[in-house]
Amino acid sequence: xxxxxKELQVRQVTKSxxxxxxxxxxxxxxxxxxxxxxxxxxRGESGSGKTTLLNIIAGLETADSGTVSLNGxxxxxxxxxxxxxxxxxxxxxxxxxxxxxxxLDVAENVLLPARIVGLMGRxxxxxxxxxxxxVGLGDRLHSSPSQLSGGEKQRVALARALMNRPxxxxxxxxTGNLDEKTAKGVIGLIFDICRDENSxxxxxxxxxxxxxxxxxxxxxxxxxxxxxxx
Amino acid sequence: MPWYLYLALKQLxxxxxxxxxxxLISVCxxxxxxxxxxxxxxxxxxxxxxxxxxxxxxxxxxxxxxGEAIYDxxxxxxxxxxxxxxxxxxPYAHGVVMLQHDNRPAFPAIRGIDVEREPxxxxxxxxxxxxxxxDLDDDSVLLSRALAASIGATLGSTVEVYTPLMLxxxxxxxxxxxxxxxxxxxxxxxxxxxxxxxxxSTLRLMQELYNLEGAVHGVALRLRPGIDEAVVAxxxxxxxxxxxxxxxxLDMYEDWLWILQLEKNxxxxxxxxxxxxxxxxxxxxxxxxxxxxxxxxxxLVAIGGQPRQLVACFCFQGFFIGFLGTLLGIAVAMVALYFxxxxxxxxxxxxxxxxxLVKFYQFAQLPAHYALGDFIVISLSxxxxxxxxxxxxxxxAARMKPAEALRSE
Ligand SMILES: Nc1ncnc2c1ncn2[C@@H]1O[C@H](COP(=O)(O)OP(=O)(O)OP(=O)(O)O)[C@@H](O)[C@H]1O
Ligand SMILES: [Mg+2]
Numbered sequence: 053x054x055x056x057x058k059e060l061q062v063r064q065v066t067k068s069x070x071x072x073x074x075x076x077x078x079x080x081x082x083x084x085x086x087x088x089x090x091x092x093x094x095r096g097e098s099g100s101g102k103t104t105l106l107n108i109i110a111g112l113e114t115a116d117s118g119t120v121s122l123n124g125x126x127x128x129x130x131x132x133x134x135x136x137x138x139x140x141x142x143x144x145x146x147x148x149x150x151x152x153x154x155x156l157d158v159a160e161n162v163l164l165p166a167r168i169v170g171l172m173g174r175x176x177x178x179x180x181x182x183x184x185x186x187v188g189l190g191d192r193l194h195s196s197p198s199q200l201s202g203g204e205k206q207r208v209a210l211a212r213a214l215m216n217r218p219x220x221x222x223x224x225x226x227t228g229n230l231d232e233k234t235a236k237g238v239i240g241l242i243f244d245i246c247r248d249e250n251s252x253x254x255x256x257x258x259x260x261x262x263x264x265x266x267x268x269x270x271x272x273x274x275x276x277x278x279x280x281x282x
Numbered sequence: 283m284p285w286y287l288y289l290a291l292k293q294l295x296x297x298x299x300x301x302x303x304x305x306l307i308s309v310c311x312x313x314x315x316x317x318x319x320x321x322x323x324x325x326x327x328x329x330x331x332x333x334x335x336x337x338x339x340x341x342x343x344x345x346x347x348x349g350e351a352i353y354d355x356x357x358x359x360x361x362x363x364x365x366x367x368x369x370x371x372x373p374y375a376h377g378v379v380m381l382q383h384d385n386r387p388a389f390p391a392i393r394g395i396d397v398e399r400e401p402x403x404x405x406x407x408x409x410x411x412x413x414x415x416x417d418l419d420d421d422s423v424l425l426s427r428a429l430a431a432s433i434g435a436t437l438g439s440t441v442e443v444y445t446p447l448m449l450x451x452x453x454x455x456x457x458x459x460x461x462x463x464x465x466x467x468x469x470x471x472x473x474x475x476x477x478x479x480x481x482x483s484t485l486r487l488m489q490e491l492y493n494l495e496g497a498v499h500g501v502a503l504r505l506r507p508g509i510d511e512a513v514v515a516x517x518x519x520x521x522x523x524x525x526x527x528x529x530x531x532l533d534m535y536e537d538w539l540w541i542l543q544l545e546k547n548x549x550x551x552x553x554x555x556x557x558x559x560x561x562x563x564x565x566x567x568x569x570x571x572x573x574x575x576x577x578x579x580x581x582l583v584a585i586g587g588q589p590r591q592l593v594a595c596f597c598f599q600g601f602f603i604g605f606l607g608t609l610l611g612i613a614v615a616m617v618a619l620y621f622x623x624x625x626x627x628x629x630x631x632x633x634x635x636x637x638x639l640v641k642f643y644q645f646a647q648l649p650a651h652y653a654l655g656d657f658i659v660i661s662l663s664x665x666x667x668x669x670x671x672x673x674x675x676x677x678x679a680a681r682m683k684p685a686e687a688l689r690s691e
Contacts, residue, residue, distance in 0.1 A: 103689070112584060113685040133588055140586020147688065151581040153289070155296035167285035168586040196298035212585070 060086040060109065060220055060252060065118030066275075067104055078104050080275030081118070084254075088219065091246060091253035093263035095280070096272035102256040105272065106222045109254070110143050111135045123219055140169040144213030144221045144251070146242075148228035150205040152197040158184065158208050159193040165215040176215075183211040186248075187241055203234035207241060214245055221246055223255040227262065239265070285587070286595035293571075294599060304567045305603065308668075311560030312607025313614065316664050319553045320615035323656045325622070326546045328649030333542065336473035341531050342372075342403040342502040343511040346518065348525040351497035358501050358526070362518075367509045370402025373498040375488040380444040381481065382460070383433040390429050390479045394488020403504040406469065406482065412437040413467025420490075422466035424482040430468050432479075439465045445491045461491065503528075550659070557664050560607070561671035564600055568675035572596070579679050580687025589680035596679055600672025604665045611664070612657065622648045 062084040068077040078101035086092050096102050107113035109120055111127045120127040122142055130138060144165075152161050159180055166176040184190050187207035197205060206226060213221055223242060227235035239262045246253045255266065263269050269280040294305045346358060355373050362371045375394040380387060397418055400406055407415045411427060418424060423443075425435060435441055442460035452458050463483075470477050489496060505511055511530040518528035532539065572579070579592060618625065626648055 104685075107685040107688075110584065112580075112688070113683075136583070136586050136588045139584065145584050147581075149577070151577055151584075151688070153292075153578055153581070155289075155292045155298075157297040160292070160297065164285065164289075165585045167288060168582070170284075194297070196296075198298065 059088050059123070060084070060254070061119075061121045062105075062109065063119045063121075065105070065108055065115045065120065067101070067108060067113070067116050077275055079108075079115070082272075082275070082277050084270070084277055086220070086252045086254060088252055089247075089250045090268070091243070091255065091266040092268045092270060093266040094254065094256045094270050094272055094277070095258060095260075095263055096256075100272045101275060102272050103224055106145075106224050106254065106256065109220075110145060110222055111139055137169060140165055141216050142219045144216070144218035146206070146209050146213045146221065146223040146226045148225040150197075150202075150209040150229075152205055152208060152212075154197055157194045157196055158189060158200070161197065161208055162211045162215055165212060169216060171216075180211070180215065183214055183245075184208075186245060187211050201234075202230050203238060206230060206238050210238070210241060210245065214249060214251070217249060218251055220252045220254065223253065223257075225256050225258065227257065227259065235259070235262075284591070284594075286591040287598055289582075290595045290598040290602065293595075294602060304571070308560065308564045308567060308603045309607045309610065311563050312557060312604055312664055312668060313611040315553070315557035315560050316608050316611025316660060317615040317618070318556055319550065319660045320612055320657065321618055321622075322549050322553055323546065323660065324615070324619055324650045324652055325648060326549055327651035327653050327656060330542050330546065331651040332649045333473070334539070336471065337475075337531050337535055340404060340471050340473045340476045341534065342370075343505045343509075344503040344515050344518070344528050344530050345500050345534065346503070346522065346526055346528045347500035348527065350525070351494055351499065352501075352526065353495075353497045354523075355498045355501055358522070361521070362501065362503055365514075367505050367514050368503055369506045370399070370504045371501055372396050372399035372403040373485060373501050374400075375485060375492060375494055375497075375499045377488070377492055377499075378446070379481075379491065381429075381433060382442045382444070383435045383439060386433040388429060388433050388479065390426075390481045392423075392481050392483060392488065392491075394483050394485040394491075396485045403502045409469040409471045410467045411470055413465075415467065417466040418482070418484060419466075420484050420487045422464040422483075423487075424467040424469055425465055426477050426480045427468050427470040428478050429481060430465070435465050437465055437468060441465060443491065447491065447493050463487075554663055554667075557667050561667040564603055564668055565671040565674055568596060568599065568672050569678065572675045572679045575679075576682065576687045576690045579682055580684045580690075583684035584688065592679045593673075593676040596676035597669055597672045601665060601669045604668025607668070608661045608664045612661070619650050622650060 062082055065079055065082045066077070067079040068075050082105060084092070094102050094105070104113060108115045111130070114128060122138065125138060127135065127138070153164065156164065162180040162184060163172070163176060166172055181190065181193070184193060187210055189204060189207055189211070192200070192204070197208065200208065210226070221242070226242065227238055230238060242253065242255070243265055253266070255262070257263050270277045271280050294302055296302060352358070359371055359373065362368045373396050377392055378389060379392050380389055395406070397415065401415070406424070410424070413424065423441070430436060433441070440462050443463055444458070444460050448458055469482070485498065488494070505514060511532065515528040515530045522528060582592065583589070
């Protein structure tokens with residue numbers, strides 16, 4: 053299989069933790085390929101290792117064995133600073149708990165990833181505005197995160213994740229804290245924007261309806277990923 | 283601006299509020315410490331400067347002595363008179379005598395001065411509270427105020443002087459007759475060393491009392507303003523003949539000046555603890571912030587931040603607090619120092635101690651001396667301490683595992 057090109061390849065990733073003196077094998081050889089622009093959903097019981105897998109893909113956690121390559125770059129072989137740059141430019145993360153920076157207003161939160169990779173100027177400001185308009189918050193640029201509802205916060209977080217035009221969006225239960233109706237709106241936005249931007253999407257969700265919207269539905273069970281046949 | 287500096291500033295000045303409370307308190311702490319340090323160091327420096335001025339005023343800059351009588355002092359005078367750096371030179375003889383008045387004895391140090399030349403080195407006339415330098419002749423003396431008080435003499439009194447020389451005569455069974463001298467003036471210089479137990483006579487009288495046969499004990503020099511006394515002294519020591527040595531006032535009062543400096547340094551050492559406490563406040567507040575912001579720190583790494591940039595972010599906050607606190611501290615201190623006399627007198631009026639202040643401390647004005655070196659040392663110490671204080675929380679933040687930070691509740 054070709055390791056190059058705009059895609060994500062996860063090969064035989066294993067990961068275990070020691071918890072309370074007991075080793076627990078969370079991932080036992082996970083394989084995953086996501087083509088450029090494709091979307092994948094991952095379901096699984098609580099504690100099955102979904103978050104751990106996303107963290108390994110993002111390089112926030114190191115796998116015990118196996119490889120992760122993103123656009124042909126082997127994540128585990130990168131230096132810390134290089135990895136940080138790749139994470140900043142190629143990966144956008146959305147979390148269940150939005151994780152906005154409270155001291156920054158909405159626009160500044162969205163611009164933060166651009167600042168971090170050292171790109172800050174007119175184009176970035178325009179893009180932040182455009183993204184915020186897309187998520188329906190074009191008129192809330194200078195609101196503080198504390199003044200936003202949960203759905204609004206997640207829309208800001210989504211705009212932030214997309215700021216640097218990442219090749220890959222990792223969304224970990226992005227609607228976990230939202231009510232059904234708001235969640236639908238946010239999910240709709242995620243799919244729309246990922247299509248517009250041609251970003252790949254790996255989304256962890258418990259909601260079968262949302263999972264059904266992705267190109268491929270996977271189940272993480274017993275430390276292995278399996279396809280769910282529609 | 284790098285993102286970590288930007289974020290550091292934003293955490294100090296959040297978008298939704300004008301200013302963070304923690305920031306305000308920390309800056310105040312540093313400000314207080316720096317303020318006290320600047321005030322105390324400046325006033326201590328002021329006292330030091332006053333003393334140094336007094337020493338130079340009462341001693342001149344340089345003394346040439348040889349440890350024995352100098353007979354060729356005229357050559358020395360001719361030589362130094364020809365030096366461009368020298369403003370004035372005056373020969374002197376000194377010793378100890380026994381003084382008696384009304385059966386009250388005292389053992390003052392006595393200095394014989396050349397009445398013509400002395401004013402170019404020590405402005406004796408300015409120190410006289412009673413009498414005049416013009417009245418000083420070979421049958422009269424000037425007494426320091428403390429000495430006059432201790433033997434109950436005043437202007438116009440007659441005092442009896444015994445010299446060590448007379449003891450020798452006593453051994454030879456000669457009749458011991460004291461020299462009777464008129465008090466022609468009472469002086470006070472404000473320099474304790476000079477005021478406590480001293481008297482002044484003409485050089486001729488002193489030569490006679492000590493049987494010096496026209497010799498002197500030394501020559502005092504006053505240099506022109508701005509001349510480095512050490513350089514002149516070094517030059518003199520190269521060209522002086524015999525055992526004659528030139529000593530600057532800094533050499534003469536080395537121990538004393540050292541103690542003065544030691545006191546100032548001790549004050550600095552004690553007061554820097556205020557800044558240190560402020561630094562602890564910063565460290566604790568920042569530690570709390572790091573714990574409170576665990577998830578945000580995880581997030582920053584998740585969107586491309588690096589641990590060492592996090593260190594910079596937190597250290598910069600400490601630095602900035604230190605910087606602002608130092609600036610404000612210096613500013614407030616300068617204002618307080620500017621109004622120092624009003625403040626002291628206001629305080630004295632409040633407590634009804636104004637007279638005591640003037641009477642016992644002998645100053646109606648509080649001196650202050652602004653030394654650039656003091657300011658630099660104080661500022662640097664404050665900046666280093668506050669920045670270091672942030673280092674602990676910063677490393678804590680940087681050491682966090684991002685995955686765990688994001689997972690934390
Ligand atoms: N740092 C860690 N130390 C010890 N155990 C850990 C650590 N991180 C994760 N685990 C364990 O690994 C397992 C997988 O955790 P993970 O968060 O990936 O599950 P998840 O599938 O995301 O669950 P949920 O749906 O509840 O979010 C859990 O049993 C968890 O306790
Ligand atoms: Mg999870």
